[in-house]
Amino acid sequence: MQYDSTMEFPGTSKLSQRYGKEIVNYYGGSPLNRLSFLRSKPAFLRAALRQGRFLLLNNLNALLASSSHLALLTYDEASGLVGSVYELTDEEVVENYDSSKKVLPTVLFLGVDEEYVLEDGKDAEVVFEGGYKGRPYFAVDVSELVERGELPPTLLGRGWEWLKQGLQLGIVMREAAILAQARSLLDWNARNQFCAGCGSRTVSVQAGSKRVCPPKDRADGARERPQCATRSGIHNVAFPRTDASVIMAIISYKGDKLLLGRQSRWPPSFYSTLAGFLEPGESLEDAVRRETWEESGVRVAHVRIHSSQPWPYPANIMIGCIGEALENGEHIWLGHDPELQDARWFPMEEVKEALGRAKLTLGDTVPKANENGGEEEVRLRVPTATAIAHQLMLAAVNDWEAGLGVDPKT
Amino acid sequence: MQYDSTMEFPGTSKLSQRYGKEIVNYYGGSPLNRLSFLRSKPAFLRAALRQGRFLLLNNLNALLASSSHLALLTYDEASGLVGSVYELTDEEVVENYDSSKKVLPTVLFLGVDEEYVLEDGKDAEVVFEGGYKGRPYFAVDVSELVERGELPPTLLGRGWEWLKQGLQLGIVMREAAILAQARSLLDWNARNQFCAGCGSRTVSVQAGSKRVCPPKDRADGARERPQCATRSGIHNVAFPRTDASVIMAIISYKGDKLLLGRQSRWPPSFYSTLAGFLEPGESLEDAVRRETWEESGVRVAHVRIHSSQPWPYPANIMIGCIGEALENGEHIWLGHDPELQDARWFPMEEVKEALGRAKLTLGDTVPKANENGGEEEVRLRVPTATAIAHQLMLAAVNDWEAGLGVDPKT
Incomplete structure (x- = not known):
């Protein structure tokens, strides 16, 4: 794995003293x-x-x-x-x-x-x-x-x-x-060769960063084409789209456990933070609460936005958050949305250990483990440092080590 | 102005003790x-x-x-x-x-x-x-x-x-x-009645939250339509789009001033935080640095994400950030991108005072002030509490009052 950054913005500052260093995630920091x-x-x-x-x-x-x-x-x-x-x-x-x-x-x-x-x-x-x-x-x-x-x-x-x-x-x-x-x-x-407002062909302008629905077509005698929603208003579909998704490290109410999930196609023992797309008219914080509940049944109260990572597969922005479960909201229930094969609370100590030996990314092809188990111990596996999921888990573990695990009411 | 929230997520928690209360911005908190x-x-x-x-x-x-x-x-x-x-x-x-x-x-x-x-x-x-x-x-x-x-x-x-x-x-x-x-x-x-991949009509499914490019059309004898990019891959244009934008309170290197700008169509003396759309393959933190430089010439180092606000005009998510200028990066230059009529550093004291009497939102129609000046003092005007811009300014002022204005190196 080539990786040439500490993933922290260089230098100190008043902001970093107050809130911690700015994290630069892979694909960011252009x-x-x-x-x-x-x-x-x-x-x-x-x-x-x-x-x-x-x-x-x-x-x-x-x-x-x-x-x-x-x-x-x-x-x-x-x-x-x-x-x-x-x-x-x-x-x-x-x-x-x-x-x-x-x-x-x-x-x-x-x-x-x-x-x-x-x-x-x-x-x-x-x-x-x-x-x-x-x-x-x-x-x-x-x-x-x-x-x-x-x-x-x-x-x-x-x-x-x-x-x-x-x-x-x-x-x-x-x-x-x-x-x-x-x-x-x-x-x-490539995906916007036609106008979503009227179905006519679009044309690339602004050095490839905008597409226009031309009002006239010379092949057609340069007659005016019919009015089109794309040519009016500020929400012009001709601007590139980036889809916002949230990805979240959810800590338990006492701060001593972390909620991770796994999809069935992932390698054995591989778990990661939950994630999902933002919906229209939704705040990022609400999206964290909704997606966590939909996928795991866990109810989240406070949410804090941590950092972001561009994810060009094909055009997402992943917005990393830390969330905290409600005191009585930690019960796991996978029955709402069948997206995850499993979701589980892991003790921070176990997550910390897994981060230390993290070598996999979600994109890696990993040989199937011996289905019979064998003698090798199956331990938690998590994504490497190039994934924002890793950075969020690390932030949660660091918070826990810094004493965030103490109940605020005691 | 009807406004029935403290704009803070209720209750305390470990997260809020560490990072401050979660801010719930207007249009959020569904x-x-x-x-x-x-x-x-x-x-x-x-x-x-x-x-x-x-x-x-x-x-x-x-x-x-x-x-x-x-x-x-x-x-x-x-x-x-x-x-x-x-x-x-x-x-x-x-x-x-x-x-x-x-x-x-x-x-x-x-x-x-x-x-x-x-x-x-x-x-x-x-x-x-x-x-x-x-x-x-x-x-x-x-x-x-x-x-x-x-x-x-x-x-x-x-x-x-x-x-x-x-x-x-x-x-x-x-x-x-x-x-x-x-x-x-x-x-x-309304804006996606046609498929951007092939120009054919789309059809609404999932109770209005997805649009499909049908592979066949019964009006056409139910023949298979040609292959279409929209029907392959995970970046299906048939999912609703939300455009991510960053909005940022930029504090001076010493933390004692705030960078605000104004557009020519705004009411007299009205200033707000800078903002702009995220570009493809860009982190939110990089977008804050880029947009601030493009619009004001100011160079920003550290960035911290603060909170978010859905903005349904028509479908944006505004992601509020706090950024800090480089020591030698505070010079204002409007010549890159002619979007702003003016940008200026305001002392925190002046911003605090303006927040206290903020009654305007960017959407309000405000009578033009007497062009001749008259006897009324022209003071800084800023958006009201329903705008995330107000919340970001408030956060910056609160940080300044909490002593964030002290140079970290002293």
Whole structure:
């Protein structure tokens, strides 16, 4: 497991003294400045392209240079793939929309790495007149080229390989955050080729981070298309979606046990924190109470939000919380929602021990244990430090060790 | 302003002793148990209908019984509006899909109020064999009936009125949370009549909380429709979307000032916390740092998540954070993104004073001040307690008063 961070934001501060250090979860902590307000400026984008580094994705799987690093192409290597992207303004793209023309591969502008320094020790070149500088990063969806066998084989001739299907947790932390952004946004583009308000085709603008339902189609004589809900109001479906989910370490009323659950497809003895998606018109705190009750029957009172983790499978934000069971709410009942195979209260001591030897992530393939048991002791297994679940369990254990297990009424 | 909560979760606990009380923001703290796992059970839904209370929405504006309470119809009053909804299983709805047939009004099952007690002091009747009991709530989209003049006028004969367009912050807290759920979910249904993956019509299932892209259409001889991205993978667009946004009280490095900004359309002297939407593959903490820099030029180091607020205009979750500026990062520069008209550091004393006389919300219409100034002193104005912005400012002021303004290095 490559993992190059203490998962704590560096330095101390008044906030960290009061509330504890800020936790930086895997896929978070991006080194890029997204410069989102420059996505609509073709002159900036064209200048950035020429100094850019390009990440290729094939069906959302990134091209890797090694098991822990992304493969990044120079502009010379990638120019044949990106073609004449960013030639037009967004207004021109929408005005010239023609459904009879071929859709180009999606090219995303991800941002600039401001800390990048050239090999001669100088800062990276200024990429735009505004004084914004750094190494620009782009992502290119090459799925169709790969499918048609049109990707130049020289690109893959350096031992570079497509990441295999599945979770991508071996990439070093800074690059994992870049991958998370690219993957979530390309997935959204692929799934939103049509307008949910009227069923017509959409078109990519703002360097891949927005899709528009064009009011006219040149293939159709540029007649006005019918009114569409997507073109009115502020909740424009043409903005990328990220689905919010809560994930929660629930401590017992006395603070000495932790509630963990397991799904039937997980490896033997593997348990993790409960989790679920936020519902419309629901607070995160209420979602923690609802999901915990639905999945385990346990009733939760107070909830505290801990930290967050982008989860690009395909586009979630996981919001980690610590919750506390009601005094009489600890009874486990799996009968509401059949999502979990088991849920159980584990003593903090046992969780602490399991964290110390945690080597599995939810994405790992693990050989089935000997069904007959054998002589090996079956002990609790929990996710590794790259999972926010691990960080939440750790926070709960640390709280317990700091004396949070004392009943507040005594 | 109707406001019936201290905005703090009741009682004390180990968590609240350690981190402070849990804040319940307006639109949060729903009294309903959503019983989401029963949305696919027609027998439950039909039983619940008969004991239900029905909230009507016309173009997302709720029917009100007074300025602070929702109008809630009985089943006898609403049965003509909901017709024979929930007769079929979801599988049958998808199997029988026929695009030539009229689309019925969307009827949402919102959940049950478990604390509801009958007037004779007994618990509400059991609504289903599983033992789930309470008063069921539903929401009905009557926009089309109103437009065609087909809504029975007797329904509006008790002084009931449609809430006027705009923010709905006068409803008592428990009912506001019910409204938030109904409004967000109806808006999503209205905007997702077509599949974003293939452009075909979608159909409502799970009591209004999911939409399916049917694989066959009986109007078309029930031929298989082409493969569609929406029907594969876990990121099914047919689930409702909620857009995550961050809103942040940024304190100065010394902790003695607060960063606030204003938009040009706001009333004179009105300032609030900065805010913005989460981007794909981004942590909430990174989003706070990015948005603060984009809008104000201020560079933020540590971030702590504080609490959340559902915001049904139309379907956002606002995640409130406290952030701290870098020692040399406090310079304000509005030139990146022209979203704010002004941003400024306010001394905590001035913010505290403004909080004490806060009467405005962002949704209120406020008369323009005398442009000539006059004799009235122009003082800082900030949002009222129903806005999470107010709660974040309050938290920052409380931290300052508790001595957080002391430099940690001294």
